Amino acid sequence: MASSKGTEKTLQKLRESVNAGNYYEAQQMYRTVARRLNKQQKYQDTIRLLHDGAILLLQHKQNGSGSDLANYMLDTYKLASVPVDEASLDRVVEILSLYPVADVGRKTFISNAFRWTKANGEYPQGDPELHDYVGTMFYNEKKYSLAEDHLLLGTNHSAELIGKLAYEWAVEESVQYKGIYLARIVLQFLATKDILFAQLAYKNFISAGKQPIAGESQVRRAPADEPTSYYIYADPWINFTQMLLLTVQRDASDLFKEIQAKYEGLYGSEPNFVELVQDIGLQFFNIQKPRKQGNMMAEMMANLFSGGGGAGAANPLLQLGNAKTSEDLD
Secondary structure, eight states: OHHHHHHHHHHHHHHHHHHTTOHHHHHHHHHHHHHHHHHTTOHHHHHHHHHHHHHHHHHTTOHHHHHHHHHHHHHHHHHTTOOOSHHHHHHHHHHHTTSOTTOTHHHHHHHHHHHHHHHHSSOTTOOHHHHHHHHHHHHHTTOHHHHHHHHTTSOHHHHHHHHHHHHHHHHHHTOSOTHHHHHHHHHHHHHTTOHHHHHHHHHHHHHHSOOOEEEEEEEOSSTTSOOEEEEEESOHHHHHHHHHHHHTTSSOHHHHHHHHHHHHHHHTTOHHHHHHHHHHHHHHHOOOOOOOOOOHHHHHHHHHHTTTOOTTSOOOOOOSTTTOOGGGOO
């Protein structure tokens, strides 16, 4: 109780200093008190102090000083092994919401926040809720590439929003076939066997704008099911994506191979698309990926010195996006 009262008194003095315009002196005092509290392992008091200071300074447009305290708070998160939960994330989001769009400190804060969620959370690529917030923020700023990178690692809401993003991005770029923006999203979700997110992205892309329809077809989801009507679109990328979504929900490796062959002329010139389609075949139908062609002599030497395993023996799945870490996604 004494500690809480003492912290409250300190906070009040520091708030008064900031409100009086003594920004630098207040920042230094925040840091001094925070260091003392950390030495005493009073981490919750430190976090409360630094969060309060970061918010107050950012509200007073003291972005550098506010950012300094915000990152100090994250350092304390790591020092105290603070878990990634609603309360700890809310502090991060509240601070992030106060950064001006063009402030250089925002990028550093985002990177540090994801480092903490990777170290203290359960998701190697960073917390999905934080990815959803950051991705939505970039989407609202029309920074589609940055938004896409985060939304791919987010939540159900992220998957819905990324479908809308793909359509808007395609419209902005005035491409002949908007569906290519949809396909690259859906393929990345399917390559990690995430059918739900792929379906959400597809549904929201289709509903985002009118898609020219070329016809209609009847499809059975399973042999005993009644046939369901599906549109055939004028955009071959949408048809390709729709066929993949239907096929991965069935035990239909032959059909998957048929789709590969039929649409190879569409996606075959793009190595990333080829790799993703192969990953989908491996994930859903155990269709082994073709061994990459290499220098024969180099391969023989690799086999010799690795005991016969071969340079191409390990073939990990392609990471989402462009193999970026969450620290790069800002």
